[in-house]
Amino acid sequence: DISGNLIGIRGRALNESDLLIGKYMPIQIEKNIYSHPLMYNLYGLNLVKENIQKYKMAIVAESEKSPMQYATMFGMDKNICTACCGSSFHKYQLDLLISCGAERVLIAFDKEGKTRQEQEKYFIKLQNICNKYKNFCQMGFIYDSFNLLNLKDSPFDKGAEIAKKLINQGVWIK
Secondary structure (H helix, E strand, O other): OOOOOOOOOEEEOOOHHHHOOOOEEEEEEOOEEEOOOHHHOOEOHHHHHHHHHHHOEEEEEOOOHHHHHHHHHHOHHHOOEEEOOOOOOOHHHHHHHHHOOOOEEEEEOOOOOOOHHHHHHHHHHHHHHHHHHOOOOEEEEOOOOOOOOOOOOOOOOOOHHHHHHHHHOOEEOO
16 A cells, blocks of 8 residues: 555466466455455556656556556656556556656556457547546647557557657647
8 A cells, every 4th residue: 555555466377277267366365365455556566656756657567567667767766657456547546656746647557458349449549548637637648659569568568669659749638
């Protein structure tokens, strides 16, 4: 959580039979099940909240690996990336970022859409997330209009140069 407390552990299914239940699932160790409601946290926020205060901006990715990639590429002292652990972003999560000083929030979800129609639907999904919260702070999203990423890639999967291009071409909602 924002204070660095362990609040949950997720496992990722690797077996085909487990994938039928779901890709991610709570972990059970002995009699304890470690799960948490994802909408009430942002992965890595405890490590970057001071940077968000300093830069007045936060980036929200899907997966837990993205904040770690961001730190590796740009340095922990510049890391403003968190993860919502899925492709949904909630008001509670926005409130967490605003409480850390974010005035701008950039949604950096994984690339979706094989066909042009699916890509347009994905653009509208990201736009709708931002429109929903644009009255609370400046909202934007990354949309790979130059096909720099492969399907299902995060904006950070292709390295620092591509990540910078995608961040710089972010679509900001007015």
